[in-house]
Amino acid sequence: MLWTHKILWIATLVSAFAFLGMTVDSLHRMSASTHADQLSAQVIEGKRVWQHYDCNDCHTILGIGAYYAPDVTKSYSQRGAPWLRKFLENPAAMYPSGRQMPNFHLSSAQIDSLVAYLGWVSRIDTNGWPPSPEGVTPAEDAQRAAGGELAGSKIYLAQGCNACHTIQGSGGTIAPDLTHVGSRRNKSWILAQINDPRRINAQSVMPSFAQLPESAKQQLVDYLDSLK
Amino acid sequence: MRYKSQRIAREYLLAALMLFLLQVVFGILNIAKYIWGYDPLLNVIPFNVSRAIHINLLVFWLLLALMGATYYMVADELKTEIYSAKLGRLQLGILLLSGVAAIVGYLFQWNFGMPFLEQPTVIKLAIVVAALIFLANIGLTMFKNHHTLTRMTATLLGGMVMLAVMFLFGIPFMDNLSTQYYYWWWVIHLWVEGAWELIAASLVGWALIKVTGVSRRRIEGWVFAEVCLVLLTGIIGTGHHYYWIGTPHYWLWWGAIFSAAEPIPILMMLVDTVRHMLGARTLRSVNTLGLAWLGASAFVHFMGAGVWGFGQTLPQINRWTHGTQITASHGHFAFWGAYGMLAIALMYVILPELSGRDTEHGGKVGFTAFVSLNFSMIFMVMALLIAGIIQVYFQRVMGMEYLQVQSYMRMWYAVVLVAGSIFFVGTVLVLSDLLRLSRPIRTAEHVSEPEPETVPGD
Structure with a gap:
């Protein structure tokens, strides 16, 4: 066997053992990072x-x-x-x-x-994955949060409203466009629609979001009402 | 063909080809589901089932091809019959039955539920039995002929043992998802960037000696160095899958450094193959298609696994691309180059030798298949890459909703469908060409006398 081959072979074996050692260490640490308890x-x-x-x-x-x-x-x-x-x-x-x-x-x-x-x-610690989107700058973020609008728009996205509704050209098309919903409906109408979509239209396929906490519903209503 | 037992290779390779065709059919079904929101098969073959079948057939046909080629190569190298052709057929029967049972099972939600390893535990155990039969059969053939054992066959056996051992880590159900994935990668990564590379390197080495006439000593030295480097970079390189799955932060360093070196041995293989192919110009008779597939495989292996893999292996990039269609682009390119094309190359080397058919001038069908398969795969890979870049930008960077971004990617899915349809035509062509080459010649059809070395036991 050539000496270069010998070195390669030994290095390979060392790397395999190092990998096994790191595995033992990783599994030990993972009980904390994954909250195994x-x-x-x-x-x-x-x-x-x-x-x-x-x-x-x-x-x-x-x-x-x-x-x-x-x-x-x-x-x-x-x-x-x-x-x-x-x-x-x-x-x-x-x-x-x-x-x-x-x-x-x-x-x-x-x-x-x-x-x-x-x-x-x-709750698994994923070393920061997935990364936070960079579409919103921290300054914008703070500004909008102060006005309360961001909280409502976050709920709108988190609840998947945009699967059916559109705001400013972004979203689904099977439900009414909400770009100017604030100029058409008042807050109490929007809240009623969120709680019981079939109250006004018995044929509506929209699911009820009555289970959301009252504060979240209020933020959502404020956000939609701001869309004039 | 020198030895009767080598005929089992033909059965393995032809079975592999049929499964390859079926894999492509399910691939087309998958991309159609991506394009059209309405899925008439939603409650019969939903996407998860057709995807499970697509990727299971991939692993399955490649394994059958590598095992069939191994039976042929070991007999050829050691100049002996395989220990038991009957055991080889029994093994093939068990594998095919397990495959059918798994696929039918998926349709009825009989599923282990880990990607690539969807087979229920009973079927996995049957596969283990088949693997043990295979190892015993090859091992005993080598043991009986240990004085003629070559480095190439020893490397091949090493790869096969590693393949079987790693599979065991995919069998148990683990309570902790992160631990389950930790070991899942021991099967997936240490197969394709470990065990399979060993098998492929030795089979490529053997095939190069056959089709280019290069000396064994030159090839063997390189194969050994390449195999060591594959393992040296690839084992700790597993760490590039341990960035975001609940594993310690240090893997971002170790995984990045070692996986970034993974293209080196693949580049060596490419350089090596090209050097030897240039030597083939001096040969009197050349297996043109065998040589073309071998050379192209080395190149696409480097592009798909080496370049495409390196492109997203560093954590700074992987953080954004992980779990998007960019991974699908890399997966298709790498699997096709490293193993799909190699399997077809081996078929072009082995099947004509078994049947005694002339390979010198290739043939129109064979070349059309070669061109259509490779070009359509490149289109498919590019379209998936562009779709993936759109996904990373709108979904990950801008934070748009998943399904909305999918609608922006639809056009590129359509390109994948067109490329996939051309790929399907190429698959039918390569299948028909290889079927033609595998039909044994009747004595009256013999064009040339068998070469003198076809006497058994020389």
């Missing part, structure tokens, strides 16, 4: 539901999987448990047009476990 029976059951329905071959989780549907790593912190529950009960209710997720007819126990699992996943 919070892996309750319900969370683990949620992982089983996730795998049973092969969710990972449409969605990415921690950025891994198929790219057909949104990444779910932070879906719990972005959407909140009530939204996720409602969506999992009937995906078409939240996204009535465009690319569809099949209704798997999950039992309420399965949905609870899956939501608990997504909650646990959203």
Whole structure:
């Protein structure tokens, strides 16, 4: 064996052992970074539901999987448990047009476990991934937050309203355009529509968002009312 | 062909080709689902099922091709019959049955639920049995002929053992998703950037000796160095998958440094292959298509795995591109160059040798297949890359909603569909050309006398 080959061979073996050493260390540290102590029976059951329905071959989780549907790593912190529950009960209710997720007819126990699992996943320390969008500068952010408008628009996006509604050309087309909704409707009408869409139009396919906290509903109403 | 037992290679390779065709069909179904929001098959074959089938067939046909080529190569190198052709057929039967059971199972939500490793545990165990039969069959063939063992066959066996051992880490269900993915990469990454590279390097080395007539000593020295460098960079290079999955921060350094060096051995392989191919000009008879596929494979391997991989391996970039269609672009390019094209190259080397058909002038069908497959793959990869860049910009940088950004990417999905349809035509052509080359010649059809070296046991 040539001496260069010997050196290469030894270096390769050293790298393999180094990798094993780093694995031992990583697994040790990961119990803290993933909050392994919070892996309750319900969370683990949620992982089983996730795998049973092969969710990972449409969605990415921690950025891994198929790219057909949104990444779910932070879906719990972005959407909140009530939204996720409602969506999992009937995906078409939240996204009535465009690319569809099949209704798997999950039992309420399965949905609870899956939501608990997504909650646990959203708390994993992912070294800052996914990155925050850079569309809004910190200065704009602070300014808008002071006016209260940003909080409402965040809720609007987090609840997926833009799947159906459009604001300034951005969003879905199956529901009314909300660009100037503030000049057409008053605050109490908007709040009533959010709570019970079928009150005014019995045929409406819009789901009720009555489950949102009152403060969040108020911020959403303020935001929509500001769109003159 | 020198040895009767080498015929099992033909069965493996032809089965692999059929599965390749099926993989392309499911790929087209997948991209159609991306383009049209309304999916009439939503409750019959939803996207996750057709995607699982697409990627399972990918792994499956490549494994069958590599195993079939291994049976042929080991007999050829060691100048012996395979320990048991019957065991080889039993192994193929188990693998095909497992594959059919897995695919039918997916349609009924019988699924383990990890990408690429969707096979339920029972089927994974059947695959382990088949792998053990394979290792025993190849191992015993080598053991019985240990005095003629070559470095190339030893490397090949090493790759196959690593492949089987790594698969075991994909079997258990782990409570912690991050731990599950930690070990999942031991299968996915350490297969394609470890075990499979070992297998590929030794098969390429062997095929180069066959089609270019280069001396064994020159090839073997290079193969050894390349294999060591693949492992040296690739093992800790696994760390580029450990940036964002709940793993320690130090992987951003280790993963970046080692994975950035991963293209080096691939570049060496390309340089090496080109050097040897230039030597083939002096040969009297050349297996043109075999040589073309081998050379093109080395180039696309470097572009797809080396350049495309390097493009997003640094954490500063990967932070934005991780989990987007840019990864799909890289995946298609790398798999096609490193393994898909290699499998076809090996078929062009092995099948005519088995049938005794002339390969010197290739043929129109074979060349049309070569051109259409490679050009359409490049279009597909470019379209996915552009779609991915749109996705990174609007979704990650601007913070737009996922589905809205998908609508901006639709045009590029349409390009993928067009390219995929041309790729399908190329697949049918390469299939028909290889079927023609694999049909044994009847004695009356013999154009030339068999070469003197076809006497068994020389």
